[in-house]
Amino acid sequence: MDSFFARFKNSLVLIAIVLVQTIALAVQIQRPQAVAATPAATPSLDIGRPDTRRVTVLRYWTGSVLTPFERFFHGAGLHMRHVWGNYVDLRHTREQNQALKQEVARLREEQAAFAEDAVQGRRIQAMLNFRQQYIASTVAAQVIGTSGSDRSRMVLIDKGSDYGLKTDQAVITPDGIVGKLRDVFPHSAQLLLINDPTSGAGVILQSSRIRAIIHGGPGGRVQITNLTDDSRISPGEHILSSGGDQVFPRGLPVGVIESIAPDPQHQPYTAITLKPAADLARLEEVLVVTGTQTNLPAAAEQDLASAEATAEGSSALTKRAADLAAERLPSITEPPADPNAPPSDPNSAPPRPAPALHPDRYSPGATPPATDLTPGSPPQKERD
Amino acid sequence: MAEHSYTSRQELDQYAFHPAVTLLVPVAAVLLQAELPRLWPPLLILDLPLIVVIFFAVARRNPISGTVTGTLIGLFQDGLTTQQFGINGIAKAIIGYLAASIGFTVDLDNLLNRIGLNFLLCLLQSGILYLIERFLVGAPGTRLQPLHELLRAGINTAIAIPVFFFLDRFRHRD
Helix, strand or coil, X not given: CHHHHHHCHHHHHHHHHHHHHHHHHHHHCCCCCHHHHCCCCCHHHHCCCCCCHHHHHHHHHHHHHHHHHHHHHHHHHHHHHHHHHHHHCCCCHHHHHHHHHHHHHHHHHHXXXXXXXXXXXXXXXXXXXXXXXXXXXXXXXXXXXXXXXXCECEEEECCCHHHCCCCCCXXXXXXXXXXXXXXXXXXXXEEEECCCCCCCEXXXXXXXXXXXXXXXXXXXXXXXXXXXXXXXXXXXXXEEECCCCCCCCCCCEEEEEEEEEECCCCCCEEEEEEEECCCHHHCCEEEEEEEEECCCCHHHHHHHHHHHHHHHHHHHHHHHHHHHHHHHCCCCCCCCCCCCCCCCCCCCCCCCCCCCCCCCCXXXXXXXCHHHCCCCCCCHXXXX | CCCCCCCCHHHHHXXXXXXXXXXXXXXXXXXXXXXXXXXXXXXXXXXXXXXXXXXXXXXXXXXXXXXXXXXXXXXXXXXXXXXXXXXXXXXXXXXXXXXXXXXXXXXCCCHHHHHHHHHHHHHHHHHHHHHHHHHHHXXXXXXXXXXXXXXXXXXXXXXXHHHHHHHHHHEEEC
16 A cells, blocks of 8 residues: 555645645635526626635735735836936927817817706706716726736736725726726725626617627627627627616726627627727726715816806807897898788697597597596496 | 765756745746736736746656645636636646656756747646636636637747746756
8 A cells, every 4th residue: 555655646646736626616616696586687797706705815815925026016117107207208298288288178169069968968867867876986096917817807906995995896997997896905906807707797889779798708808798689789889888787887988899790609699899998908097986976076067067158158159140140141031910910820829639520539629627527437337 | 075976867857946946936927927918918928937837847857846836836826816716726736747747758958848848738738727717617708719829838938948048047956
C-alpha cells in the first residue's frame, strides 16, 4: 500500500486538489430561486448576483493584496497626466475654448427647443400618474484595475461602502449605462460591466418600443437574444434602459443596434448585437447612482425654468418679427362681413349627428336623461 | 569549495528560487495582468500568470510543487474576476502538473521545446477552461472560439520566451 502511494504520489495530489476545488465550485454555484416564487421574474435577470458572504471575504482578501499597488499605479498615472495636461500640453487651449463657447451657445438653443417638449411630457406623465425615477445623487469613482481576464468583464473602482456604495447600484457615464456594483468592499468595489456574460439589464428599443434584455456575449459584445425576428427592428436603432430591472433608471442610453442575425443555437430567436453607448473598454471615471427620486432634481428644475424662459422669449421675438413682416407685406383683404348673417364659426357649437331614418332605442336622443334613471337593473316585472 | 555530483536528469535540471522571487513574481504577474488591459484593452488576451506557472513548474521539475503553484496562482486570479473560485485554480493546477511532468523528459532549456510547450499548454488551458465553464459551471453563452484561442496561444508563447529568459536569471541549483 505504501508503495502505491509513493508511486502515484504526484497524481494523487493532483486528483485531490482538483477534487477539492470541484466541490468548492459546486458549493459556490447558485441556481435561480426567485423564479418559482415570482413567475413574472425573468430568469435571465437573476444572474450576476453577488457572492455569498464567505466568497466575498475571499475576494476581499484577494483584492486587498493588489488594491494598494493598483491605487499607486493609478495615482502615479494621474499625476503624470496632470503635469502633462496642465503645464506642458496647452497648445490648443484657446481654440478649444472658442469651440466650447460656440457649443454652449448651440446647446442653449437646443435646450430652449426641448423645453416645451419636456413640459408637455411632464404634463402627460402627471395625467397618466406615471412616476419617473430621476437620478438624485451620484458618487464619482475612478477605475483602478480590471479582472485581467477576457472571460470576466469586471473592473475595480476606488470607492466602496465608506462612500455609501451598495451592491446592485447602477453605474453610468455621461454617455450611457456601464454596469452595476457586484461586491462592495470598504474602500473599493467590483463593477460588473454590461458586457459580462453574467450581466443583464432591461432595455427598450427607442422607436419600436419593444422591451428586451441585454447581456454579455462572447468577445465582450453586448447582445439581445430574447427577441424573435421582427421587421420593425433594424440596425442603427437606439436602445434605452427600460427601468424594469429595478437597477438602472429608465431612459438612459444603452447603445445602438449594430447587427441582427439568426441565432442558430436558440431558434427562433435572433442575436442582436449592440454597440454600447459608453466605451466599456476604456473606462476611467464613472458615476455610481446612489439615489433616485420621483421629482426632477433642483438643478434640473432651474435649468428647465431658464430654458422655458428662453423659449418664451424666443417665441415672443419670433411673433413680433412675424407681425412686423405681415404689416410690411401686401395681404389679401377679406370682404366686410354681413352684420345680419349668422355666425359661421365651425367651433362655436358641438357637431350634431344627422337624424336617423328609422329611429330606435339606440338612436341619439332616444335615451332618457340620466336624472330620470334609477341605479340597478329594472325589476323582473318591468322587464316582463 | 564544495563539489556537487548529480546522478539523474531530474537532479541535474532541478532549480530553486529565493522565497522573495517565489512570492513576488506571481503577484507581479497577476498585478500586471490586471493593470495592462486598463492601459490597452486588447492586452486582455495575455495570460501572464499562466506563463509564470509554466516557468516555475518546468524549472522545479516537481509535479506536486507545480500543482500547488498552479492552484494558488489560479485561485488568486479567480479572486479578481466574477467567476467562481476554482475555475482557474483547477485549470492551472493541471497545467502546472503537466509542465513539471514534461520537464522530466524534455530539455526545456532548448528554445524550440519552450515554444512548443508554451503553445500546447496555453491551448490546453483554453480547452480545460471551456470544459469547466460549459459542463461544471454551466455558464450562459459559453462558446469555444478556436481561432481566438490559437491567437491567444501564439501571443502568449511570444511573450513567454523573453519572460523565461528574464526569469532564468533568478534560478539557482539546489
